[in-house]
Each structure stands twice: as C-alpha cells, then as structure tokens.
Amino acid sequence: MTNAAVLETKAEVSIDDAGTVTGIAWPFGKPDSYGDLIEPTAFKFAPEVPMLMEHEQGGGAVGIWNSLAVTDKGLEVKGRLFLEGVGPAREARRHLIAGSMSGLSIGYQRHEHKARREGGRVLTNITVTEISLCRRPVHPDARTTEVKSIIEGMSMENELKNEPEVKSDPVASPEEIKALKARMDAFEAKANRLRPANNNHPDGANDNSEKKALESFMRTGSIAEVKAIASDSNVDGGYFVLPTTDLTIRNLLTDLSPMRGLAEVIGIANDKYERFYSLGKRGAKWVSERSDRPQDTATPDLIKHSYGTAELYAAPTTTRTLLEDAAVDLSAWLINNAVQDFAETEGESFLTGDGADNSPKGLLTYPTASEKDFSREWGKFQYVPVGATAPTDKQLADALIKLVATLRRPYKGNAVFLMNGNTAVRLRQIVDATGRYLWAPTGNLIEGVDHPLLGYRVEIDDGMPDIGSGAHPIAFGDFRQGYVIVDRQGIRVEQDSTTRKGWIVFDSYKRVGGGAGDFNAVKFLKISAN
Structure with a gap:
C-alpha cells in the first residue's frame, strides 16, 4: 500500500x-x-x-x-x-x-x-x-x-x-532473495x-x-x-453434520392499522397542535341599484381544534451476557419489536382510543347523527342507516350506494372505504339476479390492482367492528381531511446499562396524539333501521 x-x-x-x-x-x-x-x-x-x-x-x-x-x-x-x-x-x-x-x-x-x-x-x-x-x-x-x-x-x-535485525540497506542479500522467493x-x-x-x-x-x-x-x-x-455433534465426538446456521430472527407478522397512512400526519415541536375550521356561513344578498346595503351579513364561525400528545413507552430488556454472546443482533431485534408494538398500539387508539391524558381519540368514539352537513351539530359524523338491524344483501348494496352519494364532491377525490375482513367477505359475496358481483368483478382482470368497490379503494382494518345491530362497520370518505395524527418526535431509543447491573434496558418511547378533523369528510354506514 x-x-x-x-x-x-x-x-x-x-x-x-x-x-x-x-x-x-x-x-x-x-x-x-x-x-x-x-x-x-x-x-x-x-x-x-x-x-x-x-x-x-x-x-x-x-x-x-x-x-x-x-x-x-x-x-x-x-x-x-x-x-x-x-x-x-x-x-x-x-x-x-x-x-x-x-x-x-x-x-x-x-x-x-x-x-x-x-x-x-x-x-x-x-x-x-x-x-x-x-x-x-x-x-x-x-x-x-x-x-x-x-x-x-x-x-x-x-x-x-x-528476531532478525531490520536492515536499512535497500540492497538485498542472496539469502534475503532466497527467503523472499x-x-x-x-x-x-x-x-x-x-x-x-x-x-x-x-x-x-x-x-x-x-x-x-x-x-x-x-x-x-x-x-x-x-x-x-457446527451446532451439534455426536456424543462419541464425531461430527456428522456441518449445518449452516440462520442467524436472522424471523418475526411473526401482525396486522397493522392503515390509519397512519390514510390520515394527515403533522410533526410538531411542542406538546400541542392547534388548528381552526371555518363553518363558512353564507351572508351575501341580492340588492338593487338603489337599495340599502345591509351592514350585518353573516360572519363565518371559527372552530378551534386542539390536539395534545401522550407518551408511548416500551422497555425490552436482556442480560449483558446474552447481548454480548449472541450470534444474532439481539439489540436490533428488540428495538424492531418495540417499533412493531408501538405501531399496533397506536393503530388501535386511532380507531377506539378514549383520548384520556392527551392520548389519541379514536375515529369510532365520536358521536354520529343522521342529519346532513351544515344541518348537523359540529363534532358529530354523519351516518347512513342500512334500513334494518339484520340487513339483507340488497339492503347492504342499496345503503352503500347511498353512502357514496352522501359524501359531497370536495371529499370524493381522495375517498376510501374502511372496513374489517369479515365485512369485506360479506360484501364480496353480494350478487345480483344475473350472478354479477357488486364488488368490481372486472377487477380480477387487472394484475396487481385491488378491486375497487363502487369505484373506490378499500382498506382493511380489523379494528373496525363486524356487521351487527347498532354498529358502524363501514367508514367512507377522505380520511386525510377527517382525522389528524400528531407526532411530537420520532421513536427515541436509549440504552440503560446502569439502573440494573448486568442487564441492558432499551428505553424506547415516542409522543403521539390524534383526533377528528373535518367532521364532514367521513361518513359511516350504521346497521340500524333509521
């Protein structure tokens, strides 16, 4: 060199x-x-x-x-x-x-x-x-x-x-040449x-x-x-197998909520995020050339939403000896499991969280009403009744068409269906009198493209409820407008080897919050008669 x-x-x-x-x-x-x-x-x-x-x-x-x-x-x-x-x-x-x-x-x-x-x-x-x-x-x-x-x-x-003396003379002797050869x-x-x-x-x-x-x-x-x-040998001392060891740890895959991918995610630098929504009341009036102009037309109302953050915490622990002696990367495996745990826990909260102590308030925990937009009280999502507590296939199909029609045009460009796997199976089995499926039968001919339902993408989240009396098994709308996720910071991991001697604690935490945004952006299908 x-x-x-x-x-x-x-x-x-x-x-x-x-x-x-x-x-x-x-x-x-x-x-x-x-x-x-x-x-x-x-x-x-x-x-x-x-x-x-x-x-x-x-x-x-x-x-x-x-x-x-x-x-x-x-x-x-x-x-x-x-x-x-x-x-x-x-x-x-x-x-x-x-x-x-x-x-x-x-x-x-x-x-x-x-x-x-x-x-x-x-x-x-x-x-x-x-x-x-x-x-x-x-x-x-x-x-x-x-x-x-x-x-x-x-x-x-x-x-x-x-040891032979190191020569400073650049001229090599015959013995050195022989040794070099x-x-x-x-x-x-x-x-x-x-x-x-x-x-x-x-x-x-x-x-x-x-x-x-x-x-x-x-x-x-x-x-x-x-x-x-070699990982094993005969008791007599003879090696009869020279195996190749798989040094990776295979995680059992679990279902993660798609809500983080559907909702609007905001990164913040403090402990709270605030935004305003305008109800946009109409106040313009027709006037003639000589008529008086009213000085008290309607003023739009502003509504403030505030989103706090709560801490998610995990502390996977292992011994120092195991961490040093293991052939696999145990630290990476433990950290990856903490990240997976966070994803599953926050995904549940985005649907069913109670919002206590600034934790996320779930989409399904907000009240619903049947009144249309701007007639309904702010803070409630609109629902479309299916017409029965035990609906037939025809009632479900008719209610889905009405659900799509209820969502107004500003939100349809990014609209998505959200339901669990059992509801998706029920909808996939609905056929008309000629045997044609409701759920995009021609989608089977498009390689790599999931079937659209009435022209809209379907996301599966098994946190959504099954079809049952009084339940809201299907949500439809622009979730980016309808739900907000707030991240205070990314996942932080600190290694603690001093609190408990001989043990390594991977102190893992993140701060996250969430809640509803625009209550007009998402509609629910309700299993009820009215």
Missing part, C-alpha cells in the same frame, strides 16, 4: 502470559482500499469466530475471539491466543509485541450488498466467520489496539533477541486454495465454509474451524 508510511498505528501493547488481544476489526465511516464499506447493521457472527494468521486456513486457529461488539467506532473485538502448546500462537504474540503485525482482517460470507456510486460496494448483510491477525490489512485503520495482560509489566525481551511460493500455494470471502480477498473463490472446515479437519486434525460452524 503506497500510503502505508503515513498511516497511524493504534497499537498500545502490553504483554503477559494470558495473550488477550483487543482491537478494531472494521472501522466505520471510511472505505477500505477496495472502496468497500460495511453498514453497522450488516454484521452477524458465526457461533464461534476463530483467530487466524493472515487468513491461513490450513495452519489452524491461533486463538478465539470471545467478544465482538458493534460500537460507534466500528467492530470492536477481544480474543485470546492459544498459548498453551500452540506454536503459531506464540509466534503471533511475538509479532504483536514487536509491532510487526498490528492489523486485523475479517473473513466473512457475503449475503447482500449494493454498489457504491464512488466505486466499490456497501455490504448490508454478512456473517463473520473468522478474524485474522495480519501485517497489511485491506482497511488501513483495522488495527490491534492492545495486547492486554493480567500481570502487568512482564516482557518478552529474551524471546525477541533472536520461498515466501512468494508459499503465497502462490495459498492463493490456489479454496477460501471464503474476506476483506483482504473480497472476491473469494467460494463461500463454502462447511467444505473448507471439513478439509481442514481431515488435513490437520484441528476442530477449531469445525467448532466455529
């Missing part, structure tokens, strides 16, 4: 017999020499991640990485060299002490990536299978930061005395072997870690690489 002379080496080395190594295996915010970046959320890890020398698979592991953590700085790792009888591990420590090996390089299986506009790639989903100690990492800032000791002050000066032969042999992708070799010839581990076991007898990928 041409800029190696100006790179800052971050090694702060202290030594002892424990052989503990810490460092940053992949720094964030700066691409490697191939132009590659790795997103902080991309990292997943094999059950055990071995420590190798220069990605040398055949030589076996020289240690094991006990801790792998994604922090603001990057992928911070901590591991232990196998000093109890593994010669290459002792050799690795000598190089670390001397400062001749201070780089780290990750070996990984690439699952997903995207191209960078500046060149290279952005890796979005990888599984780290090994991390190597190396002299010249592809990422210039991937360095060992410490060779940490339990007993401070011990040195390996006697061991280092036999032998080293190049070794590199060539190494390059011809199958290897997984890693950030020193991002275009690895294969990603078959199971085959590689099995070959290593058969060649050397070392089970370090097998342990790194």
Whole structure:
C-alpha cells in the first residue's frame, strides 16, 4: 500500500502470559482500499469466530475471539491466543509485541450488498466467520489496539533477541532473495486454495465454509474451524453434520392499522397542535341599484381544534451476557419489536382510543347523527342507516350506494372505504339476479390492482367492528381531511446499562396524539333501521 508510511498505528501493547488481544476489526465511516464499506447493521457472527494468521486456513486457529461488539467506532473485538502448546500462537504474540503485525482482517460470507456510486460496494448483510491477525490489512485503520495482560509489566525481551535485525540497506542479500522467493511460493500455494470471502480477498473463490472446515479437519486434525460452524455433534465426538446456521430472527407478522397512512400526519415541536375550521356561513344578498346595503351579513364561525400528545413507552430488556454472546443482533431485534408494538398500539387508539391524558381519540368514539352537513351539530359524523338491524344483501348494496352519494364532491377525490375482513367477505359475496358481483368483478382482470368497490379503494382494518345491530362497520370518505395524527418526535431509543447491573434496558418511547378533523369528510354506514 503506497500510503502505508503515513498511516497511524493504534497499537498500545502490553504483554503477559494470558495473550488477550483487543482491537478494531472494521472501522466505520471510511472505505477500505477496495472502496468497500460495511453498514453497522450488516454484521452477524458465526457461533464461534476463530483467530487466524493472515487468513491461513490450513495452519489452524491461533486463538478465539470471545467478544465482538458493534460500537460507534466500528467492530470492536477481544480474543485470546492459544498459548498453551500452540506454536503459531506464540509466534503471533511475538509479532504483536514487536509491532510487526498490528492489523486485523475479517473473513466473512457475503449475503447482500449494493454498489457504491464512488466505486466499490456497501455490504448490508454478512456473517463473520473468522478474524485474522495480519501485517497489511485491506482497511488501513483495522488495527490491534492492545495486547492486554493480567500481570502487568512482564516482557518478552529474551524471546525477541533472536528476531532478525531490520536492515536499512535497500540492497538485498542472496539469502534475503532466497527467503523472499520461498515466501512468494508459499503465497502462490495459498492463493490456489479454496477460501471464503474476506476483506483482504473480497472476491473469494467460494463461500463454502462447511467444505473448507471439513478439509481442514481431515488435513490437520484441528476442530477449531469445525467448532466455529457446527451446532451439534455426536456424543462419541464425531461430527456428522456441518449445518449452516440462520442467524436472522424471523418475526411473526401482525396486522397493522392503515390509519397512519390514510390520515394527515403533522410533526410538531411542542406538546400541542392547534388548528381552526371555518363553518363558512353564507351572508351575501341580492340588492338593487338603489337599495340599502345591509351592514350585518353573516360572519363565518371559527372552530378551534386542539390536539395534545401522550407518551408511548416500551422497555425490552436482556442480560449483558446474552447481548454480548449472541450470534444474532439481539439489540436490533428488540428495538424492531418495540417499533412493531408501538405501531399496533397506536393503530388501535386511532380507531377506539378514549383520548384520556392527551392520548389519541379514536375515529369510532365520536358521536354520529343522521342529519346532513351544515344541518348537523359540529363534532358529530354523519351516518347512513342500512334500513334494518339484520340487513339483507340488497339492503347492504342499496345503503352503500347511498353512502357514496352522501359524501359531497370536495371529499370524493381522495375517498376510501374502511372496513374489517369479515365485512369485506360479506360484501364480496353480494350478487345480483344475473350472478354479477357488486364488488368490481372486472377487477380480477387487472394484475396487481385491488378491486375497487363502487369505484373506490378499500382498506382493511380489523379494528373496525363486524356487521351487527347498532354498529358502524363501514367508514367512507377522505380520511386525510377527517382525522389528524400528531407526532411530537420520532421513536427515541436509549440504552440503560446502569439502573440494573448486568442487564441492558432499551428505553424506547415516542409522543403521539390524534383526533377528528373535518367532521364532514367521513361518513359511516350504521346497521340500524333509521
């Protein structure tokens, strides 16, 4: 690397017999020499991640990485060299002490990536299978930061005395040329072997870690690489399966309310949002040329709506040990579950919330009346009766047509039906005397387009009530005008590791409110005789 002379080496080395190594295996915010970046959320890890020398698979592991953590700085790792009888591990420590090996390089299986506009790639989903100690990492800032000791002050000066002196003379001796040739032969042999992708070799010839581990076991007898990928073994000690572990956590999908997508969403900077509606009373009168002009025509009334916000709170908790040792990204999973929980809870409130303590007041909790717009008291939605408490298919079809006709033209451009799945099934089964379906039979011929009902889109929300006496199972109108959602801020997540020692609490919260807007914009179908 041409800029190696100006790179800052971050090694702060202290030594002892424990052989503990810490460092940053992949720094964030700066691409490697191939132009590659790795997103902080991309990292997943094999059950055990071995420590190798220069990605040398055949030589076996020289240690094991006990801790792998994604922090603001990057992928911070901590591991232990196998000093109890593994010669290459002792050799690795000598190089670390001397400062001749201070780089780290990750070996990984690439699952997903995207191209960078500046060149290279952005890796979005990888599984780290090994991390190597190396002299010249592809990422210039991937360095060992410490060779940490339990007993401070011990040195390996006697061991280092036999290290060859670094020559300043640029003229190489015949012995050095011979040694260099032998080293190049070794590199060539190494390059011809199958290897997984890693950030020193991002275009690895294969990603078959199971085959590689099995070959290593058969060649050397070392089970370090097998342990790194195997999740089960025979009680007799023989590995009979080398499984690939799925390191993702699959969430069971739930139904979310479409109200946030239908309503008007306002972001605010304080704890309350206010808006005004004008009833727009007519006061203009016809006058003749010489007649007096009245000075007291009607003045429009202004109505103020106020929307407060309440806090939604969740605190998923896990132990620090589990968070550090898990191969999956537990923190992301817990946060995603909190976000899902918020979406489900607020969705219910947008329909049925009671509005207590500035929480959202649901669309279904407002009173309704049968009077038309401008005759009806403000603060009530209009309903259209279906004509019976147990309506027939014909009564339902006739009432739907009347419901659409009741909504005035200013609101029809963005009008949508809202109902639950059971009501939708009932409406889909309504046919006329010739067997034609009420609900857009020709919609089946349009690929990817959901069937319109009487020409209008249908949204399903199972928070809406079923068809039953006195219920309002169908709403129709412009929900963007008819309902307002107020967000004080987005979801905030704070990690609390001090309140309860040994536990990590993901303190998650958001502030949200909601309520009706224009009471003329949404109409309801009521299951009643009048």
